[in-house]
Amino acid sequence: MNRLPQPLLIVLWIALIWQAPAAAETAGVFATDSDAPINIEADKMSLFRSGAQAELLGNAALAQGPLSLTAREVAVFYGGTAPRRLTHITAAEDVHIISENGREVFGDAAVYLVSAEEMTVTGNVRVINTKDTDADTLTGVRLIINLRNGTSRIFGTLKGTKNNDKSGRQSGGRARIQLKPGGAR
Numbered sequence: 001m002n003r004l005p006q007p008l009l010i011v012l013w014i015a016l017i018w019q020a021p022a023a024a025e026t027a028g029v030f031a032t033d034s035d036a037p038i039n040i041e042a043d044k045m046s047l048f049r050s051g052a053q054a055e056l057l058g059n060a061a062l063a064q065g066p067l068s069l070t071a072r073e074v075a076v077f078y079g080g081t082a083p084r085r086l087t088h089i090t091a092a093e094d095v096h097i098i099s100e101n102g103r104e105v106f107g108d109a110a111v112y113l114v115s116a117e118e119m120t121v122t123g124n125v126r127v128i129n130t131k132d133t134d135a136d137t138l139t140g141v142r143l144i145i146n147l148r149n150g151t152s153r154i155f156g157t158l159k160g161t162k163n164n165d166k167s168g169r170q171s172g173g174r175a176r177i178q179l180k181p182g183g184a185r
Contacts, residue, residue, distance in 0.1 A: 029101070030099040030101065032066065032099070043057060064147075070098075073092045086114050097110070101131070104127070104128050104130055105145075109121070120142060124141070125138075127152070127154065139175070140154040141155065156174035
């Protein structure tokens with residue numbers, strides 16, 4: 001059995017320990033407050049007769065505490081009988097999510113499941129940190145943000161499926177991170 005020289009083992013061990021905290025933080029932590037009220041505005045709002053859905057068109061914007069979302073189209077859904085409770089919110093076209101701590105997300109669509117306190121962004125997802133231009137960039141096809149604790153997970157496409165961006169090119173299919181040496185984690 002070939003063994004690595006002891007000095008090399010020590011260097012590898014130190015490198016692993018040194019990088020461990022950085023790797024944990026690169027998943028993307030968002031500032032959130034799922035108990036805060038949701039403020040909504042748009043160029044045009046329509047409430048459907050059933051009262052179970054509202055549609056927001058044109059520069060739709062939602063804010064909940066330190067997290068905000070903008071998109072061209074947003075739909076708000078209510079369930080049950082009176083008093084109706086907000087069940088979920090969908091957003092489409094040019095979805096942009098901003099967290100006060102500098103994390104920003106770009107995607108094609110988003111769904112906010114209110115009772116699960118979870119937001120899922122799909123399409124060509126990109127996560128950046130605007131407060132640190134040397135920070136890592138995450139890309140994938142699906143991002144799930146836990147609004148209770150601000151943590152997130154990013155995913156690539158499922159095996160055997162294709163993900164095409166708006167130009168029709170296949171976008172790779174795997175979750176990716178671009179690490180910048182010396183950048184914040």
